[in-house]
Amino acid sequence: xxxxxxxxxxxGGTPHWVTFVTLAAVLAVAAVTSAAVGQLGVxxxxxxxxxxxxxxxxxxxxxxxxxxxxxxxQIRFPRVAMSILVGTALALGGAxxxxxxxxxxxxxxxxxxxxxAALGAAAVIVTGASVGVVGTAGAAFAGGVATTVLVxxxxxxxxxxxxxxxxxxxxxxxxxxxxxxxxxxxSSDTSARxxxxxxxxxxxxxxxxxxxxxxxxxxxxxxxxxxxxxxQYDLLALxxxxxxxxxxxxxxxxxxxxxxxxxxxxxxxxFAGVIAFVGLIVPHLMRLLLGPSHRGLLVASALGGAxxxxxxxxxxxxxVTGADLPIGMLTSLIGGPFFFYLLRRARRSQGxxx
Amino acid sequence: MTAAxxxxxxxxxxxxxxxLVDDVTLEAPAGHLLALLGPNGxxxxxxxxxxxxxxxxxxxxxxxxxxxxxxxxxxxLARRRAVLTQANQMAFAFRVRDVVEMGRxxxxxxxxxxxxxxxxxxxxxxxxxxxxxxxxxxxxxGGEKARVSLARVLAQETPVMLLDEPTxxxxxxxxxxxxxxxxxxARRGGAVxxxxxxxxxxxxxxxxxxxxxxxxLAAHGAPRDxxxxxxxxxxxxxxxxxxxxxxxxxxxxxxxx
Numbered sequence: 001x002x003x004x005x006x007x008x009x010x011x012g013g014t015p016h017w018v019t020f021v022t023l024a025a026v027l028a029v030a031a032v033t034s035a036a037v038g039q040l041g042v043x044x045x046x047x048x049x050x051x052x053x054x055x056x057x058x059x060x061x062x063x064x065x066x067x068x069x070x071x072x073x074q075i076r077f078p079r080v081a082m083s084i085l086v087g088t089a090l091a092l093g094g095a096x097x098x099x100x101x102x103x104x105x106x107x108x109x110x111x112x113x114x115x116x117a118a119l120g121a122a123a124v125i126v127t128g129a130s131v132g133v134v135g136t137a138g139a140a141f142a143g144g145v146a147t148t149v150l151v152x153x154x155x156x157x158x159x160x161x162x163x164x165x166x167x168x169x170x171x172x173x174x175x176x177x178x179x180x181x182x183x184x185x186x187s188s189d190t191s192a193r194x195x196x197x198x199x200x201x202x203x204x205x206x207x208x209x210x211x212x213x214x215x216x217x218x219x220x221x222x223x224x225x226x227x228x229x230x231x232q233y234d235l236l237a238l239x240x241x242x243x244x245x246x247x248x249x250x251x252x253x254x255x256x257x258x259x260x261x262x263x264x265x266x267x268x269x270x271f272a273g274v275i276a277f278v279g280l281i282v283p284h285l286m287r288l289l290l291g292p293s294h295r296g297l298l299v300a301s302a303l304g305g306a307x308x309x310x311x312x313x314x315x316x317x318x319x320v321t322g323a324d325l326p327i328g329m330l331t332s333l334i335g336g337p338f339f340f341y342l343l344r345r346a347r348r349s350q351g352x353x354x
Numbered sequence: 355m356t357a358a359x360x361x362x363x364x365x366x367x368x369x370x371x372x373x374l375v376d377d378v379t380l381e382a383p384a385g386h387l388l389a390l391l392g393p394n395g396x397x398x399x400x401x402x403x404x405x406x407x408x409x410x411x412x413x414x415x416x417x418x419x420x421x422x423x424x425x426x427x428x429x430x431l432a433r434r435r436a437v438l439t440q441a442n443q444m445a446f447a448f449r450v451r452d453v454v455e456m457g458r459x460x461x462x463x464x465x466x467x468x469x470x471x472x473x474x475x476x477x478x479x480x481x482x483x484x485x486x487x488x489x490x491x492x493x494x495x496g497g498e499k500a501r502v503s504l505a506r507v508l509a510q511e512t513p514v515m516l517l518d519e520p521t522x523x524x525x526x527x528x529x530x531x532x533x534x535x536x537x538x539x540a541r542r543g544g545a546v547x548x549x550x551x552x553x554x555x556x557x558x559x560x561x562x563x564x565x566x567x568x569x570x571l572a573a574h575g576a577p578r579d580x581x582x583x584x585x586x587x588x589x590x591x592x593x594x595x596x597x598x599x600x601x602x603x604x605x606x607x608x609x610x611x
Contacts, residue, residue: 102445104446234448238456241408245439246457248459287446
């Protein structure tokens with residue numbers, strides 16, 4: 001019996017809210033821990049106290065040292081918030097992508113959000129058109145959304161979208177984006193080159209409240225849309241024709257969903273760089289725990305993605321003393337083998353995922 | 355009799371230009387079980403897709419209750435006609451009960467909870483799938499999947515049902531039960547169009563049968579009038595005996611050397 005199966009047996013039958021509450025509790029602990037760790041040693045109580053004071057509840061735990069308080073609110077908290085939001089957005093994008101194509105292998109990265117965003121960012125870095133971080137992020141966002149919409153539009157034929165065509169179109173467009181990226185790296189000077197490489201590695205370093213607010217707005221709006229469509233996503237599992245027979249306007253739902261997915265994912269990638277596998281792994285794991293019904297799955301994926309990225313960010317800052325490891329590298333390091341495990345497991349239990 | 359469904363000179367051309375359905379005029383009145391027969395590739399499924407509104411006719415018109423089938427709003431159409439396709443696919447491991455309940459989607463916000471429960475429970479009993487309810491749909495056998503999909507279609511509680519080969523993967527008993535259920539549905543005022551391959555089965559249950567051959571309607575009428583050795587040879591290219599069965603309905607038996 002695998003660990004996942006045991007976990008499922010344990011949760012089996014309990015209502016979904018047990019999972020939600022557990023995930024939320026884990027997230028709260030992870031978030032506080034994340035804010036406490038780092039070069040400047042801060043106690044857990046200091047974090048909670050600072051949080052309390054920040055929202056207007058004066059308390060004894062609040063750090064006496066103003067520098068600690070400022071460090072938490074100016075540097076640590078926005079970073080933790082960003083990690084939570086980016087994880088949520090990526091996991092939601094993945095869950096929705098898998099839902100609209102009825103395929104557990106679909107992931108926003110597959111249709112080129114990340115490549116498009118990377119190309120957008122690189123273009124701005126090389127031409128020097130960027131005005132600070134927001135310029136790069138804006139270009140990355142635009143690149144990500146544009147690539148996704150382009151891939152989707154090209155994969156459509158006679159008002160229908162075939163999954164395999166979509167994935168193959170994604171591969172073609174990603175190859176094109178990779179060529180553009182290679183040219184950008186080739187033609188740039190050393191510092192720009194370094195900037196492009198590190199942007200792609202992904203980092204939550206230097207997140208600011210204005211950016212957090214922007215990503216929060218996109219994420220909440222995206223979550224609201226996806227939850228509204230959750231029941232129709234369930235019907236899509238029956239295949240597009242049958243979903244249509246049950247009154248779902250399949251292509252309209254897909255087109256709107258693609259826009260939401262592109263905005264969610266590109267928003268996350270724009271500020272955090274390329275962070276792979278979250279959109280693939282988290283919805284999978286949550287489906288194993290809760291079953292395929294999308295209302296529960298979307299909520300759990302949002303929480304699970306937040307937990308995963310929060311933990312990954314802690315690891316990024318603590319694994320090597322004094323270094324801030326690229327978070328995209330970490331998620332891929334964990335995600336790659338885990339995905340392999342999922343594939344093997346699916347193959348054993350249901351004969352694969354064709 | 356009011357014509358629930360009416361196809362008037364309907365033609366469908368594939369993008370390649372070949373006519374898959376050629377000038378078919380057909381009625382599926384309320385209270386009537388219509389069996390659609392024909393060799394593989396004759397255009398039965400395409401005709402059903404035209405009737406369900408999936409495909410747009412290249413010429414002619416399909417109307418449901420007097421209105422073009424593709425002019426109905428999607429949700430309203432889903433409360434008037436249910437469709438069982440040949441593909442019983444399911445992307446994720448939904449439980450059988452979830453799948454049957456999906457049939458109630460068009461009634462969301464319109465039907466009472468009791469009506470929903472009643473529709474689902476009745477459909478479960480009519481298709482004999484109560485022992486499968488907690489199973490994951492993808493883990494079922496072909497015949498079990500077909501019955502669960504049929505239950506989903508029944509739970510939709512529409513006056514019109516289009517069933518594409520619902521008996522294909524079923525064992526003898528379940529074949530008969532599905533046909534009986536379809537006839538019962540028609541007796542209660544529904545219009546049922548059912549694609550089957552077994553001529554004897556169609557003749558035993560259907561009020562009328564329509565036989566398609568090479569995209570055209572080859573014959574349409576009461577089973578006894580339509581099924582003749584000459585027609586079967588013409589359409590299927592095989593010689594048959596047509597004899598009276600013990601219950602009076604015709605049996606179609608291939609001539610075996």
